[in-house]
Amino acid sequence: xxxxxxxxxxxxxxxxxxxxxxxxxxxxxxxxxxxxxxxxxxxxxxxxxxxxxxxxxxxxxxxxxxxxxxxxxxxxxxxxxxxxxxxxxxxxxxxxxxxxxxxxxxxxxxxxxxxxxxxxxxxxxxxxxxxxxxxxxxxxxxxxxxxxxxxxxxxxxxxxxxxxxxxxxxxxxxxxxxxxxxxxxxxxxxxxxxxxxxxxxxxxxxxxxxxxxxxxxxxxxxxxxxxxxxxxxxxxxxxxxxxxxxxxxxxxxxxxxxxxxxxxxxxxxxxxxxxxxxxxxxxxxxxxxxxxxxxxxxxxxxxxxxxxxxxxxxxxxxxxxxxxxxxxxxxxxxxxxxxxxxxxxxxxxxxxxxxxxxxxxx
Amino acid sequence: xxxxxxxxxxxxxxxxxxxxxxxxxxxxxxxxxxxxxxxxxxxxxxxxxxxxxxxxxxxxxxxxxxxxxxxxxxxxxxxxxxxxxxxxxxxxxxxxxxxxxxxxxxxxxxxxxxxxxxxxxxxxxxxxxxxxxxxxxxxxxxxxxxxxxxxxxxxxxxxxxxxxxxxxxxxxxxxxxxxxxxxxxxxxxxxxxxxxxxxxxxxxxxxxxxxxxxxxxxxxxxxxxxxxxxxxxxxxxxxxxxxxxxxxxxxxxxxxxxxxxxxxxxxxxxxx
Numbered sequence: 001x002x003x004x005x006x007x008x009x010x011x012x013x014x015x016x017x018x019x020x021x022x023x024x025x026x027x028x029x030x031x032x033x034x035x036x037x038x039x040x041x042x043x044x045x046x047x048x049x050x051x052x053x054x055x056x057x058x059x060x061x062x063x064x065x066x067x068x069x070x071x072x073x074x075x076x077x078x079x080x081x082x083x084x085x086x087x088x089x090x091x092x093x094x095x096x097x098x099x100x101x102x103x104x105x106x107x108x109x110x111x112x113x114x115x116x117x118x119x120x121x122x123x124x125x126x127x128x129x130x131x132x133x134x135x136x137x138x139x140x141x142x143x144x145x146x147x148x149x150x151x152x153x154x155x156x157x158x159x160x161x162x163x164x165x166x167x168x169x170x171x172x173x174x175x176x177x178x179x180x181x182x183x184x185x186x187x188x189x190x191x192x193x194x195x196x197x198x199x200x201x202x203x204x205x206x207x208x209x210x211x212x213x214x215x216x217x218x219x220x221x222x223x224x225x226x227x228x229x230x231x232x233x234x235x236x237x238x239x240x241x242x243x244x245x246x247x248x249x250x251x252x253x254x255x256x257x258x259x260x261x262x263x264x265x266x267x268x269x270x271x272x273x274x275x276x277x278x279x280x281x282x283x284x285x286x287x288x289x290x291x292x293x294x295x296x297x298x299x300x301x302x303x304x305x306x307x308x309x310x311x312x313x314x315x316x317x318x319x320x321x322x323x324x325x326x327x328x329x330x331x332x333x334x335x336x337x338x339x340x341x342x343x344x345x346x347x348x349x350x351x352x353x354x355x356x357x358x359x360x361x362x
Numbered sequence: 363x364x365x366x367x368x369x370x371x372x373x374x375x376x377x378x379x380x381x382x383x384x385x386x387x388x389x390x391x392x393x394x395x396x397x398x399x400x401x402x403x404x405x406x407x408x409x410x411x412x413x414x415x416x417x418x419x420x421x422x423x424x425x426x427x428x429x430x431x432x433x434x435x436x437x438x439x440x441x442x443x444x445x446x447x448x449x450x451x452x453x454x455x456x457x458x459x460x461x462x463x464x465x466x467x468x469x470x471x472x473x474x475x476x477x478x479x480x481x482x483x484x485x486x487x488x489x490x491x492x493x494x495x496x497x498x499x500x501x502x503x504x505x506x507x508x509x510x511x512x513x514x515x516x517x518x519x520x521x522x523x524x525x526x527x528x529x530x531x532x533x534x535x536x537x538x539x540x541x542x543x544x545x546x547x548x549x550x551x552x553x554x555x556x557x558x559x560x561x562x563x564x565x566x567x568x569x570x571x572x573x574x575x576x577x578x579x580x581x582x583x584x585x586x587x588x589x590x591x592x593x594x595x596x597x598x599x600x601x602x603x604x605x606x607x608x609x610x611x612x613x614x615x616x617x618x619x620x621x622x623x624x625x626x627x628x629x630x631x632x633x634x
Contacts, residue, residue, distance in 0.1 A: 051537075073542065
């Protein structure tokens with residue numbers, strides 16, 4: 001067991017900056033998800049920690065030990081690759097035992113560890129098969145078992161579930177969570193799938209363009225996103241944003257007057273689709289539904305804020321598309337107008353220029 | 363797709379297979395016919411499907427030509443040396459081309475191919491002169507060296523594509539799970555590439571075994587089989603020539619049969 005400390009790590013490929021002075025600490029036994037769109041530098045950061053790439057600046061400490069110049073095999077870590085990287089010329093048994101054999105463990109310990117790791121991932125019946133005889137999901141289980149078998153101080157996972165189909169991914173996610181909790185290994189988990197990050201991680205680090213935007217627990221990062229990017233990246237369907245002018249310390253949304261953060265002339269209001277509820281003309285704003293999708297558990301509406309009265313005349317409250325989750329029995333016809341009211345405690349405010357979150361008015 | 367389309371496609375496929383087989387097998391068959399059919403079969407027209415007379419006399423006669431066995435030995439020596447050098451130098455070069463980005467990689471690829479662009483005929487005289495100076499002239503080692511140059515482009519480019527087909531992550535996984543650089547190569551990369559490397563080695567062997575021009579120029583008394591046959595057989599009757607040709611083909615065919623399983627398993631890995 002060991003903590004990972006990433007200090008001001010930078011990475012440059014020629015003229016492009018892949019990592020721009022990233023700092024992050026993963027506590028002992030913690031599971032941190034590195035979440036971001038492709039090309040944000042999350043995999044590069046993981047590979048630097050693994051020692052597969054060398055940072056151009058900064059340093060990485062694992063268990064308090066400076067890893068600069070330490071080859072991957074001496075870093076005391078294990079890794080699960082996106083394409084599994086299970087050795088095709090070895091049986092499952094030998095794949096799982098590989099790491100232990102390399103460290104020169106005795107036969108008894110190897111047998112015990114292989115049995116334990118394969119039992120955890122339910123692959124005992126496959127021990128004498130070659131990887132070519134396994135499905136993608138089974139290969140991924142072998143890759144995880146191989147990593148667990150060495151009882152690493154640090155576990156690195158690079159989009160381990162992204163090559164699996166949706167149902168298998170869900171099943172594997174639950175199994176992974178059980179296994180990792182049981183092992184209590186310090187884990188850094190790279191993914192671009194926000195539900196995966198939310199479901200698995202103790203904390204999430206959202207990355208964009210080579211920088212960490214925010215690090216927080218899944219519920220905190222969902223509730224209090226630090227930037228507009230984070231707010232839009234987490235949640236499905238994503239958060240709705242409305243750019244609104246501030247007049248006398250408040251913004252007008254239909255008949256609603258919402259008190260805005262102090263000292264801004266224009267703000268971006270963020271509302272999650274599930275935080276909008278049906279209301280009446282007096283306590284809500286008008287919404288023109290364009291698409292109605294009955295999804296069983298709820299109805300997903302896509303439409304726009306309908307401008308009425310004063311706002312329609314002055315052209316205020318310009319907004320893009322708005323997505324709303326309403327109860328499943330509510331199915332407005334396309335083109336109809338209904339009234340919605342946001343959950344007042346769950347509004348987010350952002351600076352239109354910088355995208356940084358603004359302090360909510362008390 | 364309709365059934366008729368299926369049968370049509372299948373027909374075209376089978377016709378292609380039949381043509382390719384005929385392309386390879388008919389000449390071999392004709393040579394065999396001449397070799398074991400004796401004089402009568404060689405001179406008969408139209409060719410009989412089976413030999414007119416069935417005898418190994420021509421083969422035996424050929425084997426009894428003075429010096430044939432020595433030249434077989436020289437051929438094996440030269441081909442083995444060619445194979446060893448081609449793999450020892452070609453496989454690492456292929457690995458470098460496959461795994462590392464370095465300045466002039468594309469140029470190097472081209473340069474390796476260009477060694478085949480020099481006609482051996484132009485090189486023959488200066489090569490003979492320098493081999494005489496070096497004391498390599500008229501020896502299987504000299505011929506083997508020359509042949510390894512001919513086999514090198516194939517060895518480099520084939521092994522480069524072999525290594526390229528092995529995912530980098532496999533090597534990285536080996537590093538993570540306790541291997542050093544060479545350790546990962548020998549435990550993970552080499553076993554996966556071995557069938558292909560074996561095939562490349564045999565290919566190099568066959569290149570040397572079949573080569574005749576350089577071998578003729580670079581030897582006088584210690585001739586490899588091809589060079590020896592060229593001088594001896596031009597004065598022999600036709601059926602003896604066929605017998606010589608037949609014996610020349612046999613090792614290549616045997617080798618391919620031996621590594622057939624490995625060749626298939628190599629393709630099996632590539633298609634996974």
